Amino acid sequence: xxxxxxxxxxxxxxxxxxxxxxxxxxxxxxxxxxxxxxxxxxxxxxxxxxxxxxxxxxxxxxxxxxxxxxxxxxxxxxxxxxxxxxxxxxxxxxxxxxxxxxxxxxxxxxxxxxxxxxxxxxxxxxxxxxxxxxxxxxxxxxxxxxxxxxxxxxxxxxxxxxxxxxxx
Numbered sequence: 233x234x235x236x237x238x239x240x241x242x243x244x245x246x247x248x249x250x251x252x253x254x255x256x257x258x259x260x261x262x263x264x265x266x267x268x269x270x271x272x273x274x275x276x277x278x279x280x281x282x283x284x285x286x287x288x289x290x291x292x293x294x295x296x297x298x299x300x301x302x303x304x305x306x307x308x309x310x311x312x313x314x315x316x317x318x319x320x321x322x323x324x325x326x327x328x329x330x331x332x333x334x335x336x337x338x339x340x341x342x343x344x345x346x347x348x349x350x351x352x353x354x355x356x357x358x359x360x361x362x363x364x365x366x367x368x369x370x371x372x373x374x375x376x377x378x379x380x381x382x383x384x385x386x387x388x389x390x391x392x393x394x395x396x397x398x399x400x
Contacts, residue, residue, distance in 0.1 A: 236284055236365050240372035253380040258387030261330055263313070270312025276305060284365040287379070288345040291335055292358045295342060298323035304361050334385040334395055345378040346371070 237247045253259065263273040273290070283289040283305065293304035297317070310317055320326040324340065327333055335343055337357060343350070344358040346366055351374075366372040385395040 237372060237376070240365075240367055241369045242372060242376075246373070246376075250376045250380060253383055256383060256387045257390050258383040258385070261332075264316040266309060266312040268312075271309045273306060273309045273313065276309035283363055286345065286363075286365065288335065288342055288358055289361060289363060291332065292342045292361060294326065295323045296361070298326065302361075305363070331386060331389050334382045334389075343378075343382075345382075346375050348378050349374055350378045350381050 234247055234251070237250065242250075266272040277283045277290045277293075278285050283293075290306065293306035294310065294317075296302055296304050297307060297310045298320075317326070320329060327336065327340075337343060337355060341357040344356040344362070346362070346364065347356040348354055366375050389395040
């Protein structure tokens with residue numbers, strides 16, 4: 233979000249560059265509206281009470297739900313949309329249906345977009361419901377670069393059928 237980017241002292245130009253990529257089709261996913269009184273997935277994942285809109289932590293929570301591992305901040309929202317999520321049978325089908333493979337390691341673990349440096353080839357696995365957002369400019373910039381790299385790949389896959397960044 234613009235708010236958290238400003239908190240990390242990114243310039244308006246840096247934020248606009250990020251938003252131009254994150255608003256491409258690869259930066260969007262459909263979640264159900266849910267049932268009241270449970271919050272929707274989008275409501276539950278936003279802001280300080282959620283995941284600061286971090287998609288990696290959102291995927292970690294969805295994976296945890298599918299694998300019945302533990303409660304997360306999204307559990308109530310996912311349970312409120314249980315019928316919709318159950319249509320996917322398991323996490324792998326969810327990932328495949330929405331073409332989100334690039335957000336995972338080859339072993340199917342969720343990539344940590346804050347601590348990885350995907351531009352340099354360093355992938356870190358998200359192992360906990362790590363709820364934080366980088367506060368320092370360089371850390372937030374790396375988070376943005378990691379996110380944008382994966383969004384670009386997903387956009388290529390959705391539009392052209394390949395996630396290779398070198399293809400047109």
